[in-house]
Amino acid sequence: MQKNQTRILSAALLLFGLLWIFASARPTTSNAAALASGPEVGLFAPEFTLELMSGGQMSLAELRGNVVVINLWASWCGPCRAEMPAIENIYNEYRERGLVVLAVNVTAQDSLIEAQAFATQYGLTFPILLDTDGAVSYQYRLSALPTTYFVGRDGIIKKINIGGPLSETQLRLEIEALLNGAP
Numbered sequence: 762m763q764k765n766q767t768r769i770l771s772a773a774l775l776l777f778g779l780l781w782i783f784a785s786a787r788p789t790t791s792n793a794a795a796l797a798s799g800p801e802v803g804l805f806a807p808e809f810t811l812e813l814m815s816g817g818q819m820s821l822a823e824l825r826g827n828v829v830v831i832n833l834w835a836s837w838c839g840p841c842r843a844e845m846p847a848i849e850n851i852y853n854e855y856r857e858r859g860l861v862v863l864a865v866n867v868t869a870q871d872s873l874i875e876a877q878a879f880a881t882q883y884g885l886t887f888p889i890l891l892d893t894d895g896a897v898s899y900q901y902r903l904s905a906l907p908t909t910y911f912v913g914r915d916g917i918i919k920k921i922n923i924g925g926p927l928s929e930t931q932l933r934l935e936i937e938a939l940l941n942g943a944p
Contacts, residue, residue, distance in 0.1 A: 799902045802921060806912045809897045811890035814880060819888055827861045828939040829912040834864060835871040836879040838906040844926030845883045851932045852887045858940050862887035869895035911935050
């Protein structure tokens with residue numbers, strides 16, 4: 762009798778273990794939705810509002826109708842330093858045609874003083890936003906610096922460039938295509 766009880770208990774534990782493995786291996790709806798909500802080419806750029814280095818706030822939503830380049834960067838990042846002059850040149854060349862550059866400083870991994878010194882050193886004239894708590898870095902699934910998102914006038918991400926530096930030629934090709942209405 763005791764042998765049968767041991768077998769039944771063992772079988773029950775085995776069944777419970779298999780059910781537990783199966784249940785924990787399947788993503789829940791909320792987990793799947795969270796995984797799918799990151800920025801991807803062909804989807805709307807996730808909305809954010811951040812403090813501007815110059816004071817005030819800026820929201821991505823208020824820029825709809827413009828071509829927007831979102832560049833996540835830090836002052837200590839070598840490739841960020843290498844590409845920033847090209848971004849400034851392209852911004853000055855195309856801003857009258859509807860180009861907006863949002864330089865999102867990953868302030869949670871940087872320092873405001875260093876970011877300000879960087880902006881002064883490179884003579885940056887486009888808006889510099891401060892991601893002080895890392896929320897936008899998390900929302901945009903930042904995995905490398907710099908990371909650049911090219912957003913069309915319709916608010917849809919057209920291209921993502923992870924890493925860098927981007928050359929002025931690469932930037933010009935992407936921006937001209939977007940300004941000229943390329944899908």
